[in-house]
Amino acid sequence: MKPTLRIAFVGFGHVGRRFADLLRGPFGRALRAAGVRPIVTGIATARHGTAVDARGLSASRAAALTRAGKPLSTLHRAPEVASVTAFIRQVPADVLIEITTLEPRTGEPATSHVAAALRRGLHVVTANKGPVAFARRRLRRLAARHGRVFLHEGAVMDGFPIFNLVERCLPGVQVLGFRGVVNATTTRILSAMEKGVGFEVALREVQQAGVSEADPRNDIDGWDAAVKACAIANALMDAQLRPQDVRRQGIAAITATDVLAARARGERLRLVARGRRVGRQVRLSVAPESLADGDLLAARADGALVLETDLMGEIGLSEGPGGVEQTAYALLADLIEISRAHRGRGVRPRRVRRSGRASG
Amino acid sequence: MKPTLRIAFVGFGHVGRRFADLLRGPFGRALRAAGVRPIVTGIATARHGTAVDARGLSASRAAALTRAGKPLSTLHRAPEVASVTAFIRQVPADVLIEITTLEPRTGEPATSHVAAALRRGLHVVTANKGPVAFARRRLRRLAARHGRVFLHEGAVMDGFPIFNLVERCLPGVQVLGFRGVVNATTTRILSAMEKGVGFEVALREVQQAGVSEADPRNDIDGWDAAVKACAIANALMDAQLRPQDVRRQGIAAITATDVLAARARGERLRLVARGRRVGRQVRLSVAPESLADGDLLAARADGALVLETDLMGEIGLSEGPGGVEQTAYALLADLIEISRAHRGRGVRPRRVRRSGRASG
Numbered sequence: 001m002k003p004t005l006r007i008a009f010v011g012f013g014h015v016g017r018r019f020a021d022l023l024r025g026p027f028g029r030a031l032r033a034a035g036v037r038p039i040v041t042g043i044a045t046a047r048h049g050t051a052v053d054a055r056g057l058s059a060s061r062a063a064a065l066t067r068a069g070k071p072l073s074t075l076h077r078a079p080e081v082a083s084v085t086a087f088i089r090q091v092p093a094d095v096l097i098e099i100t101t102l103e104p105r106t107g108e109p110a111t112s113h114v115a116a117a118l119r120r121g122l123h124v125v126t127a128n129k130g131p132v133a134f135a136r137r138r139l140r141r142l143a144a145r146h147g148r149v150f151l152h153e154g155a156v157m158d159g160f161p162i163f164n165l166v167e168r169c170l171p172g173v174q175v176l177g178f179r180g181v182v183n184a185t186t187t188r189i190l191s192a193m194e195k196g197v198g199f200e201v202a203l204r205e206v207q208q209a210g211v212s213e214a215d216p217r218n219d220i221d222g223w224d225a226a227v228k229a230c231a232i233a234n235a236l237m238d239a240q241l242r243p244q245d246v247r248r249q250g251i252a253a254i255t256a257t258d259v260l261a262a263r264a265r266g267e268r269l270r271l272v273a274r275g276r277r278v279g280r281q282v283r284l285s286v287a288p289e290s291l292a293d294g295d296l297l298a299a300r301a302d303g304a305l306v307l308e309t310d311l312m313g314e315i316g317l318s319e320g321p322g323g324v325e326q327t328a329y330a331l332l333a334d335l336i337e338i339s340r341a342h343r344g345r346g347v348r349p350r351r352v353r354r355s356g357r358a359s360g
Numbered sequence: 361m362k363p364t365l366r367i368a369f370v371g372f373g374h375v376g377r378r379f380a381d382l383l384r385g386p387f388g389r390a391l392r393a394a395g396v397r398p399i400v401t402g403i404a405t406a407r408h409g410t411a412v413d414a415r416g417l418s419a420s421r422a423a424a425l426t427r428a429g430k431p432l433s434t435l436h437r438a439p440e441v442a443s444v445t446a447f448i449r450q451v452p453a454d455v456l457i458e459i460t461t462l463e464p465r466t467g468e469p470a471t472s473h474v475a476a477a478l479r480r481g482l483h484v485v486t487a488n489k490g491p492v493a494f495a496r497r498r499l500r501r502l503a504a505r506h507g508r509v510f511l512h513e514g515a516v517m518d519g520f521p522i523f524n525l526v527e528r529c530l531p532g533v534q535v536l537g538f539r540g541v542v543n544a545t546t547t548r549i550l551s552a553m554e555k556g557v558g559f560e561v562a563l564r565e566v567q568q569a570g571v572s573e574a575d576p577r578n579d580i581d582g583w584d585a586a587v588k589a590c591a592i593a594n595a596l597m598d599a600q601l602r603p604q605d606v607r608r609q610g611i612a613a614i615t616a617t618d619v620l621a622a623r624a625r626g627e628r629l630r631l632v633a634r635g636r637r638v639g640r641q642v643r644l645s646v647a648p649e650s651l652a653d654g655d656l657l658a659a660r661a662d663g664a665l666v667l668e669t670d671l672m673g674e675i676g677l678s679e680g681p682g683g684v685e686q687t688a689y690a691l692l693a694d695l696i697e698i699s700r701a702h703r704g705r706g707v708r709p710r711r712v713r714r715s716g717r718a719s720g
Contacts, residue, residue: 022671026532026670026671027532027671029532030531030532031532033532034531034532159672160672160675161525161529161530164528164529165521165525165529168524168528168529169521169524169525169528169529169693170521170693171390171394171692171693171696171697172386172387172389172390172391172393172394172692172693172696173689292660293653293654294653294658294659294660295659295660296656296659296660296661296678298654298659299654299655299656299658299659299676300652300654300655300656301656301676304676306680310386311382311386311387311685311689311692312519312520312686312689313679313680313681313682313685313686314679314680314681315520315679315680316659316661316664316676316677316678316679316680317676317677317678318656318676318677318678319673319674319675319676320666320673320674320675320676321673321674322673325671325673326672326673329533329671329672332531332532332671333529333530333531333532336531336532337531
């Protein structure tokens with residue numbers, strides 16, 4: 001019989017709910033094909049409470065409840081869980097999916113959640129860029145020390161496998177630098193301005209489309225792109241940088257005149273994140289650039305990344321209109337990788353205390 | 361001690377020689393890091409003869425000799441080898457690198473070489489599209505039956521890891537279709553024509569740059585793109601098609617007027633290969649298309665491919681100016697994968713008859 005893979009969620013927003021929906025269909029099939037039987041044993045949220053059930057709870061019912069603004073308590077089958085910290089310590093799980101709302105200035109609470117779960121001996125998957133940008137090396141070492149896996153494919157460019165591509169498909173290659181358009185909000189604002197729409201109107205449209213966060217300042221001032229640049233550099237160039245180290249300029253000062261003048265030159269303004277090796281260091285920057293029409297970064301895409309490598313020249317990666325579903329897929333892809341590790345010890349599963357006994 | 365990985369080449373043109381040069385440097389380091397000690401034990405060519413040396417020969421000297429138009433016989437330390445067929449049967453090797461000049465209408469002699477090597481129990485790496493387009497499923501099964509690996513990353517888009525990406529980084533994903541610009545010769549001709557250069561002049565420039573084959577008809581009439589479309593469909597969509605099954609139209613009928621009219625519309629003409637699932641079948645076509653400037657396939661690149669998937673939406677892949685070095689890298693990447701399999705049985709290597717005894 002297939003070993004059970006017990007999945008717990010911290011955070012359960014759009015991505016988590018979409019994952020839950022797809023777990024009943026193609027995601028569940030893909031995990032069973034990878035040799036495990038997935039069950040969801042816990043969900044901890046800030047606004048909808050917590051549910052824990054060691055025998056497995058209905059993730060799609062949890063998605064329906066939270067979508068309706070209702071608490072998860074009706075699915076809870078365990079002693080009370082005092083906090084998210086207690087949840088991470090107690091939930092009867094093999095892997096934690098960390099998808100809380102990120103405070104992009106600090107990388108928290110995601111970074112602390114990931115560390116706590118790894119210390120407890122859980123595998124961790126996150127779609128949060130914070131832990132990768134602020135603490136990747138420390139978290140990877142923590143994972144290795146506990147014989148667990150820490151993966152984060154969804155952190156940048158939704159589900160596009162940029163991290164796994166370099167790790168699994170470009171052996172022996174060194175990434176010398178990169179340039180990327182990695183913030184969808186600014187790309188969409190600048191695209192709209194090319195059609196003559198004003199900045200404020202363009203911003204409102206993007207917010208209404210659900211692409212931008214409620215507070216778009218982190219997008220506009222380039223902070224989101226800086227955090228992603230750090231995540232890319234730390235993961236693909238073995239850097240140890242933090243978003244504070246990125247030379248950063250946003251798009252707030254760009255006017256309709258600037259955008260239209262670029263178009264008249266056959267160019268497009270985009271917020272470009274760049275990284276390059278300078279000696280033994282990696283330098284990062286985020287700033288608006290005027291790109292020629294033939295440039296991959298100016299092509300119609302929600303995100304695009306060009307890696308400059310030593311042995312393979314330029315590698316261009318771009319995603320179509322991305323979003324919740326693609327990020328949910330990134331969680332799946334990472335879980336499938338973890339399933340392989342988990343399956344290996346599936347015959348004699350590690351004993352984990354049930355939350356009931358642990359908190360009793 | 362690291363197990364030895366004995367490499368033999370059939371075909372030793374630009375790609376093979378570049379590989380040989382790099383084997384002394386970064387490629388050798390990458391293979392040793394993958395846990396093996398690479399040696400080249402044989403090279404068979406059509407124009408420069410054959411060299412076999414069970415203790416390992418100098419690949420960089422072989423490269424220098426063939427570049428100078430000299431025969432390889434001075435490096436030969438074994439009984440005479442009667443033919444390429446005999447070479448494949450006898451060469452004391454663990455893996456065969458198949459990089460002969462392809463007859464793109466038949467996929468030969470590459471397909472026969474790959475089959476013969478797999479039947480003998482060698483791993484096989486090829487950068488030839490022929491075996492993938494004409495016989496992938498059969499060759500994969502042959503490899504599996506003999507417990508060996510057959511890889512072909514260099515067959516399409518030089519070294520860009522399109523095959524490995526889907527296999528290793530998109531688990532659970534089904535490729536529903538693709539569209540790609542996969543023939544560099546036609547892209548360069550059409551780009552030159554956009555600048556007002558005539559077809560014949562553009563073709564000559566491309567030939568002089570060494571991008572096109574000596575006989576460019578297979579590029580111009582879309583056959584090369586059709587063979588690559590087949591390779592993509594067979595490998596990524598589990599199809600069993602042959603180039604003859606591709607609906608095909610080349611670029612010979614395209615005039616300067618057509619190209620400039622497209623530019624006036626803000627578009628670019630490109631030779632586009634397409635594949636899509638229709639029911640349980642896969643339909644393939646190659647034809648010129650007029651692409652909007654914002655389209656990834658119209659962006660400045662030697663090759664670009666957009667995969668349409670079920671769970672991950674659109675995946676855009678593009679390479680920078682590609683060529684011999686990138687294709688050589690594809691051979692390396694595949695060899696590293698094989699090294700992992702080889703290392704596992706490195707302590708007790710399979711006994712292979714020496715060429716000397718086998719032919720004696």
